[in-house]
Amino acid sequence: MIYDELLSLLSQDAVVVATVISTKGSVPREVGAKMLITCDRCIDTIGGGAGEAKVIAQAKEVLQTGEKRRIEIDLTGSPKRQTEGVCGGWMEILLERWQGDAAIVIAQQIIAELKLGRSLTLVTPFGDGHPYLLKEKGKRKKEKDSVAFIEVLEPVPILLIVGAGHVGEQLAKVAHLVGFQIAVQDDRPEWANSERYPQAAFIYSNIEQALEAFSNHLSLHVALVTRGYRYDLDALTALLNRDLPCAYIGMIGSERRVMQVYEQTKLMGISEDKLKSIYAPIGLDIGALTPAEIAVSIGAELIMLRRGGTGRSLSASLRNPK
Known part of the structure; x- marks a missing residue:
């Protein structure tokens, strides 16, 4: 800042x-x-x-x-x-x-x-x-x-990275570089620690603890990059029941994994309107495969939403004039 x-x-x-x-x-x-x-x-x-x-x-x-x-x-x-x-x-x-x-x-x-x-x-x-x-x-x-x-x-936007694995590690670097304050949540201290996440201002062991800390923050962005379906479901349920809506919730995974999570949240009483606010699968379609590339695609989506961009190639209007 x-x-x-x-x-x-x-x-x-x-x-x-x-x-x-x-x-x-x-x-x-x-x-x-x-x-x-x-x-x-x-x-x-x-x-x-x-x-x-x-x-x-x-x-x-x-x-x-x-x-x-x-x-x-x-x-x-x-x-x-x-x-x-x-x-x-x-x-x-x-x-x-x-x-x-x-x-x-x-x-x-x-x-x-x-x-x-x-x-x-x-x-x-x-x-x-x-x-x-x-x-x-x-x-x-x-x-x-x-x-x-x-x-x-306005407050510096916070990105809460839920899941401290390989993608989360790279995403912390990218998001910090483009102006986000970084918080990490994972129940594994051997993964979620300041050595692997030097960019993180906050590290939490459970999602409730993290959401309590940011209960009044108006610019909370969340990236769900967890290690499995059950962790997605637990975190997403807590996030969608937050009194103050998140500025952004993105969830990693294949379309099948995303739909499985959605079906379970509906059974738990989460409305379809709330589910429509989620960006899943997370990131922009740039053909990303590696953790670093996926982190760039997520970072690009965060910038696009924050700045009001379209995600369209800047050269498109010159290559394909109307």
């Missing part, structure tokens, strides 16, 4: 937070994307290339002066003016220096709330004034969008 990085850097010196605050057309990053710049380090990205180089250079000046800046990055590739790329769009970046005890306190509050699974609203005035958090959700003090950048910060 970028705010963990921010807090760590603030304990050493000032940090410029570069935030994408507006976009138009085709651009490499979305509104709210952030990059951290210090005198000798850059963390994350707002898109790379000449545009990012421009942001970094001006951020170094903001580090010295403390004066906020709003930078336009032209990616239209127009031959009539100097541009920073040819993606076809336009971005606006806000540079804000964070420094001192007040900034550390805000970063700590953000981290604490997000780790509890709560969303919160951060307001960054364009003029005088430092970033602050809204005390009551939905209230904006006196600021409007024209004088401040107002963003809702």
Whole structure:
């Protein structure tokens, strides 16, 4: 999480937070994307290339002066003016220096709330004034969008991997890489441990324990990659009876195995509507065979659902124009 990085850097010196605050057309990053710049380090990205180089250079000046800046990055590739790329769009970046005890306190509050699974609203005035958090959700003090950048910060999505076998081990690597906080559940300590799962922030021996820990988390994703039918059934029953619906439930297995689990859950009183929300067999159809390939296909499905993608090949529209 970028705010963990921010807090760590603030304990050493000032940090410029570069935030994408507006976009138009085709651009490499979305509104709210952030990059951290210090005198000798850059963390994350707002898109790379000449545009990012421009942001970094001006951020170094903001580090010295403390004066906020709003930078336009032209990616239209127009031959009539100097541009920073040819993606076809336009971005606006806000540079804000964070420094001192007040900034550390805000970063700590953000981290604490997000780790509890709560969303919160951060307001960054364009003029005088430092970033602050809204005390009551939905209230904006006196600021409007024209004088401040107002963003809702969402909790880091959690992926609970049920089943600590070969696929689970590879999935933890992939999902952690694309921004998920990892939790693992398995009743075998020789499989579910921090040595095999260094990415896991949480390891649980039973599904009830895991669901209790995340009972209030709004962005719980679950991948059922267990070693057998009985474990699928136990976990799925508990997940579908959760008071707060999961953001995603995917289950590994052949169509036959999936249908057997479904039939058993129906006999236990689980409605068909709930079963329709499950992604099973799990992952996108990319012809995956090995545990690592299967993990990539699951990771791709998680990204697709999180970002609103289609799973369609990006080259399809050029290869098969209408």
